[in-house]
Amino acid sequence: MEKGNKGVKLVGFWVSPFVQRVKWGMKLKGIEYEYIEEDIFNKSPLLSQLNPLTGKVPVLVHDGNPLPESAIILEYLDERWPHAPLLPLDPYERAQARFWARFVEEKILESTWLALCSEGEIQERAVKIAIEHLEMMEEKLGGKNRFFFGDDTIGHVDLMMGFVAYMLPVWEEIMAIKIFDATRFQNLAAWKNNFLNHPVIKGDFPSKDEMFTYFQWRRKVYLKRI
Ligand SMILES: N[C@@H](CCC(=O)N[C@@H](CS)C(=O)NCC(=O)O)C(=O)O
Structure with a gap:
């Protein structure tokens, strides 16, 4: 497990393209995480608690801090785990x-x-x-x-x-x-x-x-x- 990535969780939905791209981003960077499947048609209290504004997945939870929106999550992964960069450096x-x-x-x-x-x-x-x-x-x-x-x-x-x-x-x-x-x-x-x-x-x-x-x-x- 990479140093500093303890406590990484991803709340997702199996067929979501937004969730899928985050999973790939984590995999490319070798970040280990716990995956929590959400039923988006019968949302759990956990999702409402983690993403009360839109109630959508994916939500990344890093050391207890929730972060929604797939593109923003990918950027966060890149800043937090800069090896194997996803965005260009320039x-x-x-x-x-x-x-x-x-x-x-x-x-x-x-x-x-x-x-x-x-x-x-x-x-x-x-x-x-x-x-x-x-x-x-x-x-x-x-x-x-x-x-x-x-x-x-x-x-x-x-x-x-x-x-x-x-x-x-x-x-x-x-x-x-x-x-x-x-x-x-x-x-x-x-x-x-x-x-x-x-x-x-x-x-x-x-x-x-x-x-x-x-x-x-x-x-x-x-x-x-x-
Ligand atoms: N812009 C969001 C879109 C996320 C999104 O639409 N997720 C869908 C699953 S594919 C969802 O959670 N839908 C539940 C809802 O709209 O209430 C992102 O990139 O993360």
């Missing part, structure tokens, strides 16, 4: 990485999730927005880099984008709509391959079948079909 590059991390969250995750949970015109618009913004990520990555901002090492932006690699294909199958076109996004397709084959990431996410069942149900609930 201040300008760091700021850029934060920009792209937010871009992924606000432009790609939000639009793909909306596409999954809608139909008709709203869905069409969401798909268009997702594709336009993936195009920008494609250009940002370029054709030479294995990962965002780190060439050979997985970092903050890769972890934020991780859901595109393992979860978006399941959403696409449920919607029967292709958003991530590997011939159009060749740089991202190579990135996806590198990401999924990285020893820390490989197979470390819920199974396709479990995700399919869960997200199909979520879509039906949103469309009020059950």
Whole structure:
């Protein structure tokens, strides 16, 4: 166990992409922690106590201090355990990485999730927005880099984008709509391959079948079909 990391806990939910990226961050840094599974549909008093403002997971608890919000947790891990850095060391590059991390969250995750949970015109618009913004990520990555901002090492932006690699294909199958076109996004397709084959990431996410069942149900609930 790394020095100074005693008392690290993570409150999560098995299929949450937000929780998943924190788990990967901990693993990349070799931080040992206790995982506490939360039922987000029947929240425990512990979660309300740890995150009374939003009641969402993940919540990191370090030496009794709770911290919500996955991107902020990743930044905290980086500051508290600076080895194996997730953000670039150069201040300008760091700021850029934060920009792209937010871009992924606000432009790609939000639009793909909306596409999954809608139909008709709203869905069409969401798909268009997702594709336009993936195009920008494609250009940002370029054709030479294995990962965002780190060439050979997985970092903050890769972890934020991780859901595109393992979860978006399941959403696409449920919607029967292709958003991530590997011939159009060749740089991202190579990135996806590198990401999924990285020893820390490989197979470390819920199974396709479990995700399919869960997200199909979520879509039906949103469309009020059950
Ligand atoms: N911006 C948050 C989003 C977290 C989030 O939406 N978590 C979901 C699980 S995937 C949740 O806890 N939902 C429960 C709720 O909305 O009440 C983050 O990055 O941590």
